Amino acid sequence: MLTGRRQYLLTGVTALGGLVLFAYAVRSVGLASITDGIRRVGWGLVPILALGGVRFALRTEAWRRCMRAEARLPFPPALAAFLAGDALGSVTPFGLAASEPTKAFLSRRHLATADAVSSLATDNLVYAASALAMVGVGVAVLLMTVPLPFAWQEWGVAALILLAAAALAGVRLLRGTWSPEQGPRPAWRERLAGVRQSVLSFTAANPGRLWQAFGLGMAFHALAVIEVYVTLGWIDPGGAPTISQSVVFEALNRVQMLAFKFVPFRVGVDEALTGALAPALSVPAAVGVTLAIVRKVRNLFWAAIGLALMAGRAPAGSMTGRP
Numbered sequence: 001m002l003t004g005r006r007q008y009l010l011t012g013v014t015a016l017g018g019l020v021l022f023a024y025a026v027r028s029v030g031l032a033s034i035t036d037g038i039r040r041v042g043w044g045l046v047p048i049l050a051l052g053g054v055r056f057a058l059r060t061e062a063w064r065r066c067m068r069a070e071a072r073l074p075f076p077p078a079l080a081a082f083l084a085g086d087a088l089g090s091v092t093p094f095g096l097a098a099s100e101p102t103k104a105f106l107s108r109r110h111l112a113t114a115d116a117v118s119s120l121a122t123d124n125l126v127y128a129a130s131a132l133a134m135v136g137v138g139v140a141v142l143l144m145t146v147p148l149p150f151a152w153q154e155w156g157v158a159a160l161i162l163l164a165a166a167a168l169a170g171v172r173l174l175r176g177t178w179s180p181e182q183g184p185r186p187a188w189r190e191r192l193a194g195v196r197q198s199v200l201s202f203t204a205a206n207p208g209r210l211w212q213a214f215g216l217g218m219a220f221h222a223l224a225v226i227e228v229y230v231t232l233g234w235i236d237p238g239g240a241p242t243i244s245q246s247v248v249f250e251a252l253n254r255v256q257m258l259a260f261k262f263v264p265f266r267v268g269v270d271e272a273l274t275g276a277l278a279p280a281l282s283v284p285a286a287v288g289v290t291l292a293i294v295r296k297v298r299n300l301f302w303a304a305i306g307l308a309l310m311a312g313r314a315p316a317g318s319m320t321g322r323p
Contacts, residue, residue: 014093014262014263014264015263015264015267017263017268018263018264018265018266018267018268018269019267019268020268021267021268021269021271021272022267022268022271022272023268024268024272025268025271025272025275025289025292026271026289028275028285029275029284029285029286029289030286033284033286033290034286034289034290034293037235037236037286037287037290038235038290038293038294040234040235040236040237041231041234041235041294042234044230044231044234045294045297045298047230048227048230048231048294048298049298049301049302051223051226051227052227052298052299052301052302053302054223055220055223055224055227056079056082056083056086056302057079058216058217058219058220058223059082059127059216059217059220060075060078060079060082061075061216062123062126062127062212062213062214062216062217062220063078063082063103063119063120063123063213064078064119065209065210065212065213065216066119066120066122066123066126066202066209066210066213067111067115067119068115068119068202068205068206069205069206069209071111071112071115071119072110072111073107073110073111074110077106077107077109077110078107080106080309081102081103081106081107082103083302083305083306083309084102084103084106084306084307084309084310085098085099085100085101085102085103085106085306086099086302086303086306087302087303087304087305087306087307087310088102088306088307088310089102089261090264090265090299090303091264091265091303091307092264093261093262093263093264094262095261095262096124096261100120100124102310103116103120104116104117104120106310118202121199122199122202122210122213123213125199126210126213126214126217127217129167129214129217130214130217130218130220130221131217131221131254131257131258132163132166132167133218133221134218134221134250134251134254135163135251135254135255136160136163136164137247137251138247138248138250138251138252138254139156139159139160139163139251140160141244141247141248141251142156142248142251143156143157143160144244145244145248146248146280146281148280221250221254224250224253225243225246225247225250226246228245228246228249228250228253228291229241229243229245229246231291231294231295232245232246232249232283232287232291235287235290235291235294236283236284236287239283239284239287241283245281245282245283248277248281249274249277249281249288249291252273252274252277253270253274253295256269256270256273265296265299265300265303267296270292270295270296271289271292271293271296274288274289274291274292275288275289275292276288278291
């Protein structure tokens with residue numbers, strides 16, 4: 001019971017903090033400007049929602065590519081499980097701790113638990129690699145296209161170096177760094193060794209599938225860039241958005257997803273950071289905040305579908321509490 005109360009408290013605190021930040025972002029640019037931008041999007045919201053659905057389909061197929069060739073999880077139930085898991089991870093502050101067990105639970109009729117856990121771990125590693133690649137591309141585009149102060153340029157170069165170091169460290173960890181002469185592994189290293197062995201075994205048995213999953217992840221990010229581009233064009237028709245602006249906005253979105261997953265729907269965080277970045281890209285701050293709000297509507301739409309699917313597939317009482 002205490003754990004449940006702490007969960008509710010954490011959810012309430014993060015949601016309240018996000019709402020305060022959201023109100024500040026809206027007030028700083030003016031509600032009228034945001035309302036006008038949303039009105040200009042109008043029926044453009046339909047293709048935005050459709051693009052969101054295609055992106056979920058790509059992520060679902062990437063997950064399926066991380067399964068053994070012998071696994072038989074059809075695409076429709078895989079998509080339903082992915083949508084439900086993503087929804088639960090978005091509405092609670094637990095992120096992957098909520099979404100991944102939900103996906104495994106809802107796919108249990110077609111996929112053994114061991115296969116589900118292994119494939120989800122592999123999928124998350126591959127997706128993280130694609131997300132870091134997207135962030136790296138965004139930082140590089142920012143440095144090449146925006147006349148930043150020298151101090152900002154230094155921070156950008158440092159970020160690229162850190163991303164490269166993180167990639168090398170990840171490869172090194174997957175190859176193994178623990179010697180038997182050092183004695184028993186710590187618990188966290190034992191878990192890492194299990195993940196590493198699972199990935200290596202999967203790669204050996206299914207050559208090429210990880211690269212296919214990575215390619216689908218990059219396609220997921222590319223569609224997100226297109227979504228930002230068309231949304232900016234509808235919000236501010238006279239602004240003439242560019243692909244470089246869209247790439248940087250989406251790279252920021254990836255950073256937010258990684259850093260603030262514990263904030264439900266990243267309420268307030270997305271609006272504040274996107275609005276703050278916009279002027280550096282020669283985009284009005286109000287347009288940046290409106291972009292984040294339109295993105296929030298898209299997230300809410302697909303989360304509602306995911307929760308409805310979860311309610312329809314899970315037996316009563318089986319999904320209560322933390323997954």
